[in-house]
Amino acid sequence: MTTPAPLSNTYPSLAGRTVFVTGGATGIGAELVTAFAAQNCKVSFVDLQAEAGQALAEKTGARFFECDLRDTAKLANVINEVGEVDGPIRVLLNNAADDTRHDFREVTEAYWDDRIAVNLRHAFFAIKSVHAQMLEAGSGSIINFGSMSWYECQGGMTGYTTSKAAIEGMTRGLARDLGADNIRINTLVPGWVMTPKQKEMWVGEDVKREIERGQSLKRELLAQDICAMALFLASDDARMCTAQSFIVDGGWI
Template identity: 60%
Template structure:
């Protein structure tokens, strides 16, 4: 990962990342770890997550306070999520940064979606973000402040079809962010939405990025080149750090200038 900025305010802080085992999430975990943070992350991919933990622990400098811990958790099980957040806070310290990253942009035909499938889409892509924020609130209030970073998506801004459960959830997250920012602001907790564009993760390249998609990306982005997970992680570091202490209720878009 080629990130050059250092944020001293992140050193020693406890950061909770959802969906941290692969893709953007793994880059987030690595980026915060490199800042000297104590990173707890959840995922349902055990093998990939454990491999990430082993790699990062092997790369940690002797003088670093950085820690990384993986917790298996199905985010659609809210009681399990609450228990995992409590366990992470007990083991690593009160959580001062929450990164609500986990999602699944599974394609689906609007004509075939059942009510049960719709509920599954929203549970995977939106519902857990609210309950994670609710669960970390007492820790951040006790600490005198904190940062919640909800992950949105440029997909619905660009009127992309083929996944209404995903795009609807991501649109709703921006409303969730603004409401929570107002409610939590008096406790010095800032809440923002990080809105990635089409990020070239292994999953995206394997499932969705064909020649036609690359043409769409080339037309849509103002800037040439691939949007990578580390570009998104760089913004997350800023939003988590004290440098963004007066940034709240905003959308921070990292999409190569998609128009």
């Protein structure tokens, strides 16, 4: 597969807006932080990886908060602090998730609850926490991150795929409630994105061949490709887009 050049797109409506990213220290999240900072947004992000988070904050000018998203009370406190310092959050990107593999036959109730907390629960409570700020601002854009993995019947991580399927249901279930307040909510569904983590942990030669067979476009799907859609959905150009799932997967599902 050939690697495309980094994407370049500018949305004037995003300049100066307060943006909040979950799971922003590495991978797709780090590219989101970088992309929105490049649009002259006031970007804040949370992650557990303190060293990587601090380094990215120094590089981009974004604000980093170390936070375990299973602690929804702390997440709410961070969101409130960001709004007080930078003005009301206008864009929320619920990106954080963990696709750790597991055998469903060995899953305990405690592990199942943890997978839901890591991959789904915090997204709802982040939305709940930013609602008042978006209401104050008069509008907002919420982007929940799904996954093509459950569409493709990918096994070995039921806690993750179940959560990602539920993300789309949550988006649809909140769209009408939020729409009355001029707040848009969509799901961005990435394909198999070639982040350093994926290449290191999961993408060997067999998987590369599987991806090439699956994708209609025969090149690597990059985090920048996901960012291009996220920037559009966050901007005023997408003002009539809500309750939808936008798939960026190279034409796989």
